[in-house]
Amino acid sequence: MASMGLSIDEQKAVDRFRKGVVEPSMTNLVILDFWAEWCGPCKALTPVLEKVAADYADKGVVLAKINVDEEQFIAAQFQVRSIPTVYAMFQGQPVADLTNARSESQLKGMLDQLLAKLPIQPGGAPAQDIAPLLAMGEDVLAGGDAERAASIFAQILEIAPDNGPAHAGLIRAMLAAGEVDSAQQLVDALPPELAGDAEIVRAKAALELAKDKPEDSELAALRLAAEADPADMAAQLAYATAAFAAGNRDAAAETLLAMIAADRTWNEGAARAKLLQIFEAVGLEDPWVAAMRRRLSIILFG
Structure with missing residues (x-):
């Protein structure tokens, strides 16, 4: 999770996450639990997670807990919408969603599958x-x-x-x-x-x-068509798609953000869907994505 382009508080949150989750996950399978003090189901799940983590400690499993009230930035990066939300992390990346494993047997079953596939080395x-x-x-x-x-x-x-x-x-x-x-x-x-x-x-x-990468002449034609009629949403989307495929992510994002600002519901939200696809392709931890997501939030929520 990159820290460039972030506020001081966000950088501190990223540093805490690196030390508490990313670094341990380089040699272990980390159970990452998003919770809050006011969450009843979270409190019911905690003893299960703690017991399983203890039982599997010699297999390289450790438990890390993220309080969503205290670490709102980290929770937002994982798009946590409800709690408890539980992930398995390995080498800094989520490798499984464990949220639906609410019993000890369910959780152990999912961990057994992951441990059989991943090169977990408790020695590290x-x-x-x-x-x-x-x-x-x-x-x-x-x-x-x-x-x-x-x-x-x-x-x-x-x-x-x-x-x-x-x-x-x-x-x-x-x-x-x-x-x-x-x-x-x-x-x-x-x-x-x-x-x-x-x-x-x-x-x-x-x-x-x-796969949408066009020839230079085709890209130029799409750009001219988009510039000629800003109200033509289909032309704007075609140009944004081609621009990103050609390596110009700034032009693609600017076009899509303008489309969303003009009519976010056009074609069932096609512009927002394309922008989110671009975010996923670039990587949610990328500083450029973080900046564009803030701009998108301003458009959507003021």
């Missing part, structure tokens, strides 16, 4: 070794060297073939290199158990958007 060495490589790959990709980033993610997969973030990073690196067909082949070859991984979902969203 293998997972800890991978984390810096993942960070390196992301930094290189953000710096624009897609080929080198792809090489780094591929090396990680040689060490940890089932690592979701590494698969996702490789897919996004291929997209950045313009290799859409190769990225699709990577997605098609993914193990079924990784389908719900948050980073994989993000990579798939990026892939779907990249």
Whole structure:
């Protein structure tokens, strides 16, 4: 979860989250419980979570609790709409929604499935070794060297073939290199158990958007059509979609925000849906997304 572009209080919240959740999740499976003092169901669930975490401690399971009243920014990043909300976190990413597991047997059953699939090492060495490589790959990709980033993610997969973030990073690196067909082949070859991984979902969203990439002449024509008639919502949406696929996320977001401001209900909220798809593809922790989400909130809620 990035801290650039945030207020001081938000940065402090992110730092607390990193220390309390992200860092432990690099070598353990963290049960992340969103709760509040006033929540009756939360209080009923707490003893179950604490007991299971204690029973599974030697398997690398730990419990982290987030008070939604005290950590509203973190709760908002996870789009928590009701409590209790419970996630399983591994290597800084949610890997399963445990909210519906209200009994000890249900929770243990879901944890057993996750522990069988994930390279949890209570000692921590293998997972800890991978984390810096993942960070390196992301930094290189953000710096624009897609080929080198792809090489780094591929090396990680040689060490940890089932690592979701590494698969996702490789897919996004291929997209950045313009290799859409190769990225699709990577997605098609993914193990079924990784389908719900948050980073994989993000990579798939990026892939779907990249498929709309137009030729330069087509993009220019779409831009001219959108500029010629700002009231033509279909033309605006077509240009925004193409602009993002062509790598101009600012133009895409500006167009979609203008559409939402003009008529948020057009085509069953198509502009907002497209903007949220872009947010998912870029990554909800990205500072650019955070800034655009604030602008969207101002439009929607004043």
